[in-house]
Amino acid sequence: MDAILEEHKELNKNHWNLQYIAQTVAHTVNERISTELNRVRLGTNNTDRNTQILIELLQGFMQLRNVEHIPTIDLYKPEFLIHAENTVKERIAHQKQRKHSRQ
Structure with missing residues (x-):
């Protein structure tokens, strides 16, 4: 009976350690992915903003020149x-x- 209890304690300890390691790895991976996705999002937003500015400038130029067809x-x-x-x-x-x- 003592051997079974000892084995049970050891398994619980190992299970807790594995859970802790899994949570730590998941947390680290999540942080790194979030950082990279944030960089991509900021770059995309900047590109979108610049594209919208260029479209506005082009549209204004075309209206100023009375361009009907291109x-x-x-x-x-x-x-x-x-x-x-x-x-x-x-x-x-x-x-x-x-x-x-x-x-």
């Missing part, structure tokens, strides 16, 4: 747009390289 990109893709797209792609690639080199 050629779409599938009809005509100007050289300046190709240059801007390439610049952005290069900037993103450079930032990815810097990020990977820090890790």
Whole structure:
């Protein structure tokens, strides 16, 4: 009977330790994921805000110039747009390289 009681105490102790470890790991993972998701959310909000500003500026410019119709990109893709797209792609690639080199 004493052996069974001792075994029961040991199992309860181990079970408590496993629960504590699981809770600690879950808490740590939750904190890190929350931090990263917060960074992504802030970046997305900033991008959305900048996009809305650009749309407002473009709309104001088009109204000022009385532009009624515009050629779409599938009809005509100007050289300046190709240059801007390439610049952005290069900037993103450079930032990815810097990020990977820090890790």
